[in-house]
Amino acid sequence: MYDMKALYEARSVGEAVALRLEHPQAKILAGGSDVLVQLREGRLAGMEFISIYGIDALRGVTIDEDENIRIGSLTSFSHITRDPIIQKYCNVLGEAVDQVGSPQIRNIGTIGGNTCNGVTSADSASTLHAWEAIIELTGKDGIRRLPIKDFYIKAGTVDIKPENGEIQTAILIPKESYENTYGHYIKYGMRNAMEIATLGCSVNVRLSEDKSIIERCRIAYGVAGPVPMRCPTSEALATGQRPSAELYEAFAKSVISDINPRNSWRSSKAFRQHIAVEMAGKCLEEAVRRAGGEA
Numbered sequence: 001m002y003d004m005k006a007l008y009e010a011r012s013v014g015e016a017v018a019l020r021l022e023h024p025q026a027k028i029l030a031g032g033s034d035v036l037v038q039l040r041e042g043r044l045a046g047m048e049f050i051s052i053y054g055i056d057a058l059r060g061v062t063i064d065e066d067e068n069i070r071i072g073s074l075t076s077f078s079h080i081t082r083d084p085i086i087q088k089y090c091n092v093l094g095e096a097v098d099q100v101g102s103p104q105i106r107n108i109g110t111i112g113g114n115t116c117n118g119v120t121s122a123d124s125a126s127t128l129h130a131w132e133a134i135i136e137l138t139g140k141d142g143i144r145r146l147p148i149k150d151f152y153i154k155a156g157t158v159d160i161k162p163e164n165g166e167i168q169t170a171i172l173i174p175k176e177s178y179e180n181t182y183g184h185y186i187k188y189g190m191r192n193a194m195e196i197a198t199l200g201c202s203v204n205v206r207l208s209e210d211k212s213i214i215e216r217c218r219i220a221y222g223v224a225g226p227v228p229m230r231c232p233t234s235e236a237l238a239t240g241q242r243p244s245a246e247l248y249e250a251f252a253k254s255v256i257s258d259i260n261p262r263n264s265w266r267s268s269k270a271f272r273q274h275i276a277v278e279m280a281g282k283c284l285e286e287a288v289r290r291a292g293g294e295a
């Protein structure tokens with residue numbers, strides 16, 4: 001049914017690394033919700049594949065010894081949404097990935113695949129950028145960790161080195177990012193279901209103890225450029241400020257200087273800019289409300 005040259009099945013990370021070194025041209029297969037569609041369309045015809053789907057050690061959410069939230073790369077979207085650690089510390093990520101495709105796609109699709117495909121519209125990507133996630137790769141030289149902003153090189157290309165046998169093994173959210181921090185994600189799509197984002201916006205905030213000041217603010221977009229991106233101008237504008245309707249408006253307008261959306265068949269650049277402004281203000285307001293603030 002599928003035109004594959006060979007399919008190798010790894011049962012451990014060590015086996016996956018060894019297979020990758022042996023077959024550097026082979027494509028990694030996780031849940032297959034991107035890969036098998038491309039294979040069916042003939043775009044990957046005749047290739048070799050290394051399935052990592054059987055590596056159970058790469059599934060699940062834990063808190064590691066440094067108090068990072070550690071999400072194994074094979075964790076499915078539906079698992080993330082239901083996970084108690086995610087719900088307690090980083091609920092917005094569960095909400096964001098609950099907007100992926102359909103229940104079937106959310107059961108089979110993995111967060112590793114959603115980031116390794118390098119796609120700017122991926123529903124996990126803007127939230128992971130806003131939470132300053134760390135990507136963990138494992139290869140022949142051991143573990144390499146890098147900030148998610150450096151993982152995305154250009155549209156569809158991420159920093160994974162097949163020649164070193166690397167696969168992505170986890171995504172970490174540092175305690176410094178998630179502690180006392182609350183977020184909100186809005187996906188704008190042309191339909192409610194089975195639709196990739198025309199634009200995605202994720203904001204999180206930490207308020208002062210008396211809830212009167214925004215101590216820390218992060219905002220990131222998907223589809224506002226070739227790769228997911230943060231808006232440093234807007235983050236600086238909100239930091240140290242008292243939540244207010246005026247602040248939400250100024251924050252929203254400021255995103256324009258940082259984003260760079262394009263015209264596509266899905267939407268014009270001007271429309272993306274327009275909704276980016278609207279989404280930023282609404283996301284900040286809701287994130288402040290979730291953090292216990294008022295405006």
Ligand SMILES: Cc1cc2nc3c(=O)[nH]c(=O)nc-3n(C[C@H](O)[C@H](O)[C@H](O)COP(=O)(O)OP(=O)(O)OC[C@H]3O[C@@H](n4cnc5c(N)ncnc54)[C@H](O)[C@@H]3O)c2cc1C
Binds near residue numbers: 029108123167197
């Ligand atoms: C009908 C449909 C609707 C969809 N809707 C949405 C949507 O609304 N929002 C959205 O964000 N996505 C959507 N998707 C895309 C898709 O479900 C996601 O991108 C998914 O997360 C991919 O994960 P996977 O495990 O299936 O990856 P796979 O298809 O197995 O792999 C995807 C890519 O990542 C690489 N890869 C995977 N895991 C690793 C790893 N651990 N290390 C190194 N490389 C790896 C593969 O080689 C491949 O290049 C949709 C897909 C379909 C078919």
